[in-house]
Amino acid sequence: MTHAVDHVRGFLRDLREHGLLAPVGKQRDFLRALASVPPRDVGHLYWIARSTLTTSLPDKDIFDPVFARWFGAGVVEVAPSEVEAEEQEAPDTGDGDPPDLALLEGAGQTASWSTVDRRASFATTTDTERQLLSALRKALPAALPTVRSRRRRAARRGDQLDVRRVHREAWRTGGDVVTLRWRRHPRRQRPVLVLIDVSGSMKQHSADHLRFAHAVVAVCDRAEVFTFGTRLTRVTGELRTRDVDTALSGLAEVVRDADGGTRIGPSLREFLGNARQLRMARGALVLVLSDGLERGDCVPLTKAVRRLSLLGHRLVWWSPLACDPAYRPVTRGMAAVVADLDVLAGVRDLETARDQVQRGAHAWT
Numbered sequence: 001m002t003h004a005v006d007h008v009r010g011f012l013r014d015l016r017e018h019g020l021l022a023p024v025g026k027q028r029d030f031l032r033a034l035a036s037v038p039p040r041d042v043g044h045l046y047w048i049a050r051s052t053l054t055t056s057l058p059d060k061d062i063f064d065p066v067f068a069r070w071f072g073a074g075v076v077e078v079a080p081s082e083v084e085a086e087e088q089e090a091p092d093t094g095d096g097d098p099p100d101l102a103l104l105e106g107a108g109q110t111a112s113w114s115t116v117d118r119r120a121s122f123a124t125t126t127d128t129e130r131q132l133l134s135a136l137r138k139a140l141p142a143a144l145p146t147v148r149s150r151r152r153r154a155a156r157r158g159d160q161l162d163v164r165r166v167h168r169e170a171w172r173t174g175g176d177v178v179t180l181r182w183r184r185h186p187r188r189q190r191p192v193l194v195l196i197d198v199s200g201s202m203k204q205h206s207a208d209h210l211r212f213a214h215a216v217v218a219v220c221d222r223a224e225v226f227t228f229g230t231r232l233t234r235v236t237g238e239l240r241t242r243d244v245d246t247a248l249s250g251l252a253e254v255v256r257d258a259d260g261g262t263r264i265g266p267s268l269r270e271f272l273g274n275a276r277q278l279r280m281a282r283g284a285l286v287l288v289l290s291d292g293l294e295r296g297d298c299v300p301l302t303k304a305v306r307r308l309s310l311l312g313h314r315l316v317w318w319s320p321l322a323c324d325p326a327y328r329p330v331t332r333g334m335a336a337v338v339a340d341l342d343v344l345a346g347v348r349d350l351e352t353a354r355d356q357v358q359r360g361a362h363a364w365t
Helices: 002-017 024-036 042-053 057-071 080-088 127-143 163-172 200-219 244-254 264-272 275-281 299-311 332-340 350-363
Strands: 146-148 153-155 182-184 187-189 192-197 223-228 232-234 285-289 314-319 343-346
Touching: 002 024, 002 057, 024 042, 042 057, 127 200, 127 350, 192 200, 192 264, 200 223, 200 244, 200 285, 200 350, 223 264, 223 275, 232 264, 264 275, 264 299, 275 299, 285 299, 299 314, 299 332, 314 332, 314 350, 343 350
Parallel strands: 192 223, 192 285, 285 314, 314 343
Antiparallel strands: 146 187, 153 182, 223 232
16 A cells, blocks of 8 residues: 555656646645545546646646556555545644645645735736737727716717807807807716736736736726735736836735735725725726635625625626636635626636727626
């Protein structure tokens, strides 16, 4: 049986060496699953391992060839007692989440409560990404919902006579009214509120989501952007910088919880608890960019999303997981909030964001 444990250790080590940095918590889940339900065959083992060790489609591309190399010829039976002994070797911090080097390095493979405080780094924007940003800036004004302004303005046609202008022009014509002038309520963009998840599970998507937010701030008169991981951070000021790479460099100084844990519910509750921030959501198009992988109690998340839905004009949730046609919102967090969303769509990069913006003219009005 020692051979079986060594075989499992070798499999996990091989996954790490090929880039799938499954944290200790997920490895523990894998070992517990083996102990609780010994696999019947290779197919059963495959789904036990994949469901506990992977969290995204890129993970699957790494996982499949490694699994085939270690278990393709047959399954290695593991005694529950040995798995439990192996599980106990993992160090514990006392708060239910073992320390994990991969998580501290921002591997982005799982949702956790772990708090980090470090300077994030973002890759330089490529020429292709700049072209997509340019396309986004052109598409956004037409897609964003509008609202009728409370103040009337001069217009060629309208529903109210502009008596002041008519009177002023009559002085020039000896008191004769030659042309009638009108006033009307013009349309203006609704406020836009963007809430971006920068936790570890969103690591590979955060940079593009922040670039998208930079485009939103550039074209919207009333746009506000916040990031959240383990804490809430307002980043609108940094995103007003004209160059996107300069803006991201400024963000790296203020967003100190990037690639760390996930506290979606508490972060949204903090946002709603501030009266000034609360006004930003009233009547706004609210965009939440997150995978919805909440860790812990989902009640704060459910209450916060429901309140955002009532406050805002539309509540749109973009998740990279929803890019998969087979995706279903069955995780605890997403299952709890999906009924309060106006739109749930898949966005993982600038290209998919552009596609959703082009469709948004119908979905956001």
